[in-house]
Amino acid sequence: MLTSQEKPVWKIEAKSSYLNLNLAELLSYRHLLFRLVRKEFLINYQQTLLGPIWILFQPLLTMVTYVFVFNKIIGVSIGSKIPAVLFYFSGIVLWNFFNDSFGATSKTFRDNISVFSKVYFPRLIVPLASIITQSFRFLIQFIFLIIILLIFIFARGFDFHFSPYAVAVPFIVIIVGLLSLSLGLIMSVLTAKYRDLGNFVDIFVRILLFITPVIYPLSSVKENIRWVVQLNPLAPLFELFRLGVLGEGTVSPWGLAYSIAFTLVSLLMAILLFNKMGSKLIDVI
Amino acid sequence: MSKTIIEVNNISKLYKLGTIGSGSLKQDLSKWFKQSVLKKDDPYFAGEDTGYVDDQDLWAVKNVSFDLEQGESLGIIGSNGSGKSTLLKIISRIVQPTTGYVKGIGKISSILEVGTGFHSDLTGRENIYISGYTLGMNKDEVKKKFDEIVAFSGIEKFLDTPIKRYSSGMYVRLAFAVAAHLEPDILIVDEVLAVGDADFQKKCLGKMREFSQTDGRTILFVSHSMQSINNLCSKALWLQNGKMRELGESSAVVNKYLSSVQQLKLEQHWDDKATAPGNEHIRFRKVELVPMKSNPGDPLDIRTPLVLKFQFWNETDNISLSTGFHLFSYSGECIFDIPSSPQKFNKGLIEGECTIPGNFLNDGSYFISLIVVKDTSVQLFYFEECISFDLEDYRGDIQWYGKWMGSVRPALPFRMEQKEPEF
Numbered sequence: 139m140l141t142s143q144e145k146p147v148w149k150i151e152a153k154s155s156y157l158n159l160n161l162a163e164l165l166s167y168r169h170l171l172f173r174l175v176r177k178e179f180l181i182n183y184q185q186t187l188l189g190p191i192w193i194l195f196q197p198l199l200t201m202v203t204y205v206f207v208f209n210k211i212i213g214v215s216i217g218s219k220i221p222a223v224l225f226y227f228s229g230i231v232l233w234n235f236f237n238d239s240f241g242a243t244s245k246t247f248r249d250n251i252s253v254f255s256k257v258y259f260p261r262l263i264v265p266l267a268s269i270i271t272q273s274f275r276f277l278i279q280f281i282f283l284i285i286i287l288l289i290f291i292f293a294r295g296f297d298f299h300f301s302p303y304a305v306a307v308p309f310i311v312i313i314v315g316l317l318s319l320s321l322g323l324i325m326s327v328l329t330a331k332y333r334d335l336g337n338f339v340d341i342f343v344r345i346l347l348f349i350t351p352v353i354y355p356l357s358s359v360k361e362n363i364r365w366v367v368q369l370n371p372l373a374p375l376f377e378l379f380r381l382g383v384l385g386e387g388t389v390s391p392w393g394l395a396y397s398i399a400f401t402l403v404s405l406l407m408a409i410l411l412f413n414k415m416g417s418k419l420i421d422v423i
Numbered sequence: 424m425s426k427t428i429i430e431v432n433n434i435s436k437l438y439k440l441g442t443i444g445s446g447s448l449k450q451d452l453s454k455w456f457k458q459s460v461l462k463k464d465d466p467y468f469a470g471e472d473t474g475y476v477d478d479q480d481l482w483a484v485k486n487v488s489f490d491l492e493q494g495e496s497l498g499i500i501g502s503n504g505s506g507k508s509t510l511l512k513i514i515s516r517i518v519q520p521t522t523g524y525v526k527g528i529g530k531i532s533s534i535l536e537v538g539t540g541f542h543s544d545l546t547g548r549e550n551i552y553i554s555g556y557t558l559g560m561n562k563d564e565v566k567k568k569f570d571e572i573v574a575f576s577g578i579e580k581f582l583d584t585p586i587k588r589y590s591s592g593m594y595v596r597l598a599f600a601v602a603a604h605l606e607p608d609i610l611i612v613d614e615v616l617a618v619g620d621a622d623f624q625k626k627c628l629g630k631m632r633e634f635s636q637t638d639g640r641t642i643l644f645v646s647h648s649m650q651s652i653n654n655l656c657s658k659a660l661w662l663q664n665g666k667m668r669e670l671g672e673s674s675a676v677v678n679k680y681l682s683s684v685q686q687l688k689l690e691q692h693w694d695d696k697a698t699a700p701g702n703e704h705i706r707f708r709k710v711e712l713v714p715m716k717s718n719p720g721d722p723l724d725i726r727t728p729l730v731l732k733f734q735f736w737n738e739t740d741n742i743s744l745s746t747g748f749h750l751f752s753y754s755g756e757c758i759f760d761i762p763s764s765p766q767k768f769n770k771g772l773i774e775g776e777c778t779i780p781g782n783f784l785n786d787g788s789y790f791i792s793l794i795v796v797k798d799t800s801v802q803l804f805y806f807e808e809c810i811s812f813d814l815e816d817y818r819g820d821i822q823w824y825g826k827w828m829g830s831v832r833p834a835l836p837f838r839m840e841q842k843e844p845e846f
Contacts, residue, residue, distance in 0.1 A: 148531075
């Protein structure tokens with residue numbers, strides 16, 4: 139038998155277990171994680187005209203479109219006092235965080251096959267790097283949201299009431315991040331094996347946007363079809379986010395509990411599935 | 424006392440032909456149903472022992488076991504598709520074995536390609552970090568080795584240039600520099616050295632030798648260069664169709680492997696004069712090339728003396744005949760043309776022989792043609808490519824692995840001495 143005092147003893151077996159999350163190993167690759175985050179920023183904004191300004195430019199442009207189309211042309215009601223610019227921008231910022239994190243993590247295997255087939259490192263490092271990258275982007279956009287809010291308060295006389303729910307905002311962001319990571323991990327495994335699911339995922343996310351309170355508040359949804367939106371675990375999170383930041387939103391404790399429970403269950407499933415399948419997928423991609 | 428560093432136990436890897444990559448949700452569900460609900464055996468494991476290729480199953484690696492001790496290096500040889508790379512990928516943890524296990528002590532790093540983790544938009548500096556971390560270095564190691572890596576690769580001036588602007592030579596040098604400064608306990612190297620020029624390969628092999636023999640680390644090395652396997656590895660494993668054909672001391676395994684793969688046509692003979700090659704003047708009965716080997720199991724290498732023997736029937740009385748012996752390299756270049764001196768012969772069987780001494784030809788593939796000439800000028804019969812043979816390289820203690828130039832490599836007397844000592 140192999141024994142050693144100072145050096146790690148490892149074993150590669152035919153069976154992979156659901157419960158072999160090796161945190162110590164993950165931790166030993168933390169420098170790779172930070173370098174991958176750095177790489178994402180470098181390759182996305184090198185050789186571009188506007189550079190990192192794109193992080194703000196994209197949500198701004200989306201917001202202008204939404205204000206124009208939904209508010210000015212169609213006239214969707216967005217609740218009482220909040221300026222449309224702030225309403226849409228807050229929704230877009232959080233939605234982008236979910237959408238981009240999910241999109242990046244769900245392509246983990248597809249985009250990294252050339253590295254995965256040549257060298258071993260804990261595969262979880264890659265989706266974690268994606269999530270951290272997206273968190274930084276979110277942070278920048280969020281600071282910009284606060285700046286716009288301040289401009290509206292001081293320059294435009296927006297009657298803002300600071301809500302005690304503001305303390306929940308970081309917590310909401312973590313939950314949204316974990317949810318997108320969980321769903322992304324599950325999809326990364328499934329799409330690696332069944333490639334056509336990728337198309338389905340794109341459609342699914344597009345539909346999800348419309349049953350998430352991004353372009354409308356939950357309060358403006360008719361009572362008889364409100365359950366459709368409430369089935370979406372993102373809905374209470376978006377409402378609470380808006381309540382915390384802008385002081386208006388409709389959240390019930392049950393809705394929030396549902397979102398948290400949904401996130402935790404999918405996170406558990408995602409990690410189990412990723413552990414179990416991570417080492418087998420290289421044969422099928 | 425040396426201890427076992429890596430233990431490979433009964434490793435097998437099954438690939439299912441045809442189903443890889445196809446949407447096999449239905450198949451997976453039925454397999455899961457049979458296994459988990461009906462508690463039946465996995466249908467894909469039935470008939471496991473029937474053979475190497477079973478309808479749609481391919482055992483890329485089958486029942487491979489070996490142990491390596493600290494400081495030992497194992498060369499893995501075999502023809503293409505024999506499972507060498509799959510075995511390395513299993514030990515590197517990239518693919519999972521179907522059966523068996525691998526156990527090891529200490530850090531393991533694998534270099535299966537040059538430039539793993541490189542991103543072409545990033546600068547040389549960024550790529551050193553990212554590739555180093557990807558290959559398993561920690562922060563201190565990369566920091567400590569950074570200057571050495573840069574010096575080894577010789578790209579100081581281009582450190583902050585994106586590597587997509589590098590020449591391919593610079594790219595390879597940088598990539599190898601990172602890999603060469605890994606310090607794992609077990610190093611796994613696939614045929615990556617094939618990409619560089621002779622000078623680069625020499626540098627790489629020198630680094631690997633230092634790694635195993637000076638630092639006492641363990642290496643697993645796949646190569647098609649028998650010379651480097653012989654020089655670098657203490658043990659060798661010969662894989663054939665995924666199975667272990669031979670495991671043992673490297674030169675013995677390499678010799679057995681080479682004698683089995685050499686493409687030889689060393690002997691041809693015809694008992695029936697009517698079907699024998701030739702014409703109304705000359706019919707060949709036999710041509711053969713007899714290697715003067717001390718040990719029958721040895722491969723033909725550049726040290727082996729070779730005797731060409733031939734017999735032919737002559738159909739004309741009182742004729743002046745000579746035979747020309749033409750040796751060609753594989754590319755068709757004539758290396759020599761040696762005629763016998765003309766002699767008078769009568770009708771009947773004629774025999775001849777000519778010896779190529781050992782330590783004369785360079786390594787490579789050769790073929791022989793024989794020409795029979797009347798009166799030193801009239802061609803009676805030209806027997807083209809009647810013999811073909813390969814000569815393996817042999818360099819003894821010379822630690823240089825590049826391709827040896829030239830068609831011949833004769834052991835000519837060579838003298839060198841210190842003329843004016845300087846104190």
